[in-house]
Amino acid sequence: MTPTPEQLLSIAREYWRPDRYQHLTQEPSPEAHKLEARWREALQKVDRWHAFLTDLKQVLPDFTIGDGTATPDACFRCVAYPVKGRPLPPFDWVVVGCISILAPVYMVYGVEFEQAGKARLGSRVSFEPLPPQMRSPADIFARKIEETFGVSALPREVAEIPVPLVVE
Incomplete structure (x- = not known):
């Protein structure tokens, strides 16, 4: 079951401040310490994440699958590029x-990226509905995420609610 917007905001408040405290001092805030601790817990189960990425490579053979996870973001992130090969x-x-x-x-x-030769000039993020070329891999991502991790999609209307917190 997807948490309510109020529940999600309550969770977020445990890990980020509503002011700029952590940006104005050299010391991490108590919330930042709590997020670091949560990451340490999550990384103890990283084998499950790597198995998930390996599974995605099998079900999306025409894509390059990557791990886009970057702490201190509060998520594991996977990416699918519509090409194969190295260098990309x-x-x-x-x-x-x-x-x-x-x-x-x-x-x-x-x-989506705007490119001039090898240089990227800009990018545009798309949520639902995704452009046609992105729908199939996005549907596979969603299905595999739900099967593997037992989580629910965050509804777009909830994701678009402004949050009164300072997040890097």
Whole structure:
């Protein structure tokens, strides 16, 4: 069951402040320490995450699957590029799946890139409905995330609610 917006805000308040405290001092806030501790817990189960990425590579053989996880973000993040190979050839879009380490929710979105030669000039994020070329890998991401982690999709209307917290 997807948590309510109020429940999600309550969870977020445990890990981020409503002021700029951590940006104005050299010392991490108590909330930042709590997020670090949560990451330490989550990383103890990283084998499950790596198995998930390996499974995605099997079900999306025409894509390059990557781990886009970056702490202190509060999620594991996977990406699917619509090309295969190393080094990565130029690509115009990517599908991203994010699984929260704080609440039983996930989100899938797409990013389209504007390019001039090898340089990226900009990007545009797409949520539901995704552009046609992104729908199939996004549907696979969503299905595999739900099967593997037992989490629910974060409804777009909830994701668009402004949050009165300071998050890097």
